[in-house]
Amino acid sequence: MTGLTLIPSSGAALPAEPFRARHLIGGAWRDSVDGAVSERRSPAHGVPVSIAAKGGQPDVEAAIAAARATFDAGTWSRASGKDRAALLLGVADLIEREIDRVALIETLESGKPITQAKGEIAGAADLWRYAAALARTMHGDSHNTLGPDMLGLVLKEPIGVAGIICPWNFPFLIVSQKLPFALAAGCTAVVKPSELTPSSTVILGELLQEAGLPAGVVNIVLGYGDPVGAALSTHTDVDMVSFTGSTAVGKRIVAAASGTLKKVSLELGGKNPQVVFPDADLDEAADAITFGVHFNAGECCNSGSRVIVHDDVAEALVARVVALSQKVPFGDPLDPRTQVGAIISPEHLAKIDGYVRDAQAAGAGVALGGAALSPGGLSGQFYQPTIVTDVTPAMPIATEEVFGPVLSVLTFRDTDEAIALANSASYGLSAGVWSRDVSTCLDFARRVQAGTVWTNTWMDGFSELPFGGVKQSGQGRELGRYGLEEYLEVKTVQMRIGATRARWVA
Numbered sequence: 001m002t003g004l005t006l007i008p009s010s011g012a013a014l015p016a017e018p019f020r021a022r023h024l025i026g027g028a029w030r031d032s033v034d035g036a037v038s039e040r041r042s043p044a045h046g047v048p049v050s051i052a053a054k055g056g057q058p059d060v061e062a063a064i065a066a067a068r069a070t071f072d073a074g075t076w077s078r079a080s081g082k083d084r085a086a087l088l089l090g091v092a093d094l095i096e097r098e099i100d101r102v103a104l105i106e107t108l109e110s111g112k113p114i115t116q117a118k119g120e121i122a123g124a125a126d127l128w129r130y131a132a133a134l135a136r137t138m139h140g141d142s143h144n145t146l147g148p149d150m151l152g153l154v155l156k157e158p159i160g161v162a163g164i165i166c167p168w169n170f171p172f173l174i175v176s177q178k179l180p181f182a183l184a185a186g187c188t189a190v191v192k193p194s195e196l197t198p199s200s201t202v203i204l205g206e207l208l209q210e211a212g213l214p215a216g217v218v219n220i221v222l223g224y225g226d227p228v229g230a231a232l233s234t235h236t237d238v239d240m241v242s243f244t245g246s247t248a249v250g251k252r253i254v255a256a257a258s259g260t261l262k263k264v265s266l267e268l269g270g271k272n273p274q275v276v277f278p279d280a281d282l283d284e285a286a287d288a289i290t291f292g293v294h295f296n297a298g299e300c301c302n303s304g305s306r307v308i309v310h311d312d313v314a315e316a317l318v319a320r321v322v323a324l325s326q327k328v329p330f331g332d333p334l335d336p337r338t339q340v341g342a343i344i345s346p347e348h349l350a351k352i353d354g355y356v357r358d359a360q361a362a363g364a365g366v367a368l369g370g371a372a373l374s375p376g377g378l379s380g381q382f383y384q385p386t387i388v389t390d391v392t393p394a395m396p397i398a399t400e401e402v403f404g405p406v407l408s409v410l411t412f413r414d415t416d417e418a419i420a421l422a423n424s425a426s427y428g429l430s431a432g433v434w435s436r437d438v439s440t441c442l443d444f445a446r447r448v449q450a451g452t453v454w455t456n457t458w459m460d461g462f463s464e465l466p467f468g469g470v471k472q473s474g475q476g477r478e479l480g481r482y483g484l485e486e487y488l489e490v491k492t493v494q495m496r497i498g499a500t501r502a503r504w505v506a
């Protein structure tokens with residue numbers, strides 16, 4: 001008896017044929033030059049769901065050449081903000097039209113619950129709309145106080161060709177945190193989705209074509225980090241790389257990009273703490289903590305995977321989180337009731353389990369879960385919603401990213417200790433605080449090392465608000481006005497408009 005709420009196979013019909021995903025290069029859909037493909041199986045159902053072209057050096061070279069030539073031709077890079085915005089708005093409408101289709105393939109490739117996939121696609125459509133607003137309102141600066149003969153202009157220009165490298169956990173949302181902003185700025189792009197979840201990005205490519213985006217503005221190359229991502233990071237014709245993924249690969253990209261000094265923006269991992277003070281509303285906190293750790297099966301950069309709770313309320317909070325976690329429907333991601341689906345790969349499942357086993361061996365307790373389990377009729381990989389208690393700061397599970405539905409519970413006695421624990425990881429993506437006292441919340445918000453702080457809530461997100469990390473969680477920001485700035489270069493123009501220059505040579 002697990003005490004969990006299991007959702008067995010829904011018996012929903014799986015697609016008769018795997019989705020065929022190909023590269024989009026210079027406006028044409030292409031197989032790899034060498035014909036290589038890779039197959040993706042549903043993490044929940046174990047059957048093949050897509051067959052994707054597996055890009056090699058010639059494919060990525062061709063895509064970069066198309067993006068470069070298109071940028072230099074100026075068709076998109078010099079288009080008006082009004083025209084760019086009209087296109088982005090059209091894409092948003094098409095995404096909404098295709099929500100069911102995109103969500104289904106995301107669920108089949110990633111194992112995430114279908115209801116959450118639909119929410120993700122709807123959120124992505126909003127990002128395309130928001131970026132359209134930025135495209136029309138973007139402007140530089142003027143300096144009219146440099147003296148009677150001078151005028152200074154600060155122009156915002158597109159940085160050029162953007163290489164966009166995405167992970168598998170929110171494939172459609174994350175490409176939409178980057179691409180519409182790059183397009184609003186006037187960039188052209190080469191997009192590389194994760195080899196595990198290529199298909200929703202391919203559907204996006206189809207929608208971009210339908211919306212009328214000129215050929216070569218967005219190119220998509222499918223395949224692995226090596227060679228596709230690596231080529232984007234080193235190539236002289238790529239002006240910047242925008243990467244979301246693991247901290248380890250982010251560091252490799254920075255090293256690879258140093259040869260050309262191209263700009264690199266990074267959205268990396270997190271080990272996000274939620275600090276619960278004794279005056280917190282424990283029912284509210286418990287629900288948000290349960291959501292924060294089990295949403296997307298914990299395969300979430302923003303996973304609230306680390307609770308730091310005051311000793312006096314630790315037992316009461318853990319009891320609530322265990323009870324809620326038992327109620328969370330766990331199983332077939334195609335069943336609309338499901339809230340925790342499958343784990344992306346067998347290797348990743350083993351990694352999650354390893355963290356839990358090591359913590360147990362080091363003296364931690366397991367209040368719920370702690371093992372793999374496939375709900376009835378499902379042949380993929382699943383990990384039970386898990387709560388690990390009595391975690392000490394020295395255990396790897398306290399500071400490393402588990403990326404699974406596994407909550408680590410640590411305790412504290414005073415505020416300084418709570419802040420020190422919260423800041424003890426090498427990451428700094430997001431953090432949360434639970435207290436009825438606004439001063440406690442504000443003090444925490446000012447002292448915690450994180451790019452985003454939630455007070456009495458968790459993982460709300462808005463297209464308007466910048467998102468990114470400090471420390472080893474990344475550099476640069478996405479979303480909001482800052483998300484556009486990443487793709488812009490600043491050019492200073494100094495104009496003599498009155499009398500001629502004072503001569504230097506007498």
Ligand code: NAD
Binds near residue numbers: 168195223249270
């Ligand atoms: P990953 O780093 O393994 O892969 C990400 C992408 O990089 C994939 O497309 C992969 O093919 C590519 N890649 C691999 N090696 C490369 C190389 N040498 N050069 C260039 N590209 C290369 O990450 P993942 O497993 O797909 O995703 C999970 C990670 O992403 C987690 O650490 C998670 O925290 C992080 N993430 C961060 C955010 C954020 O916004 N901060 C959001 C989602 C995920």
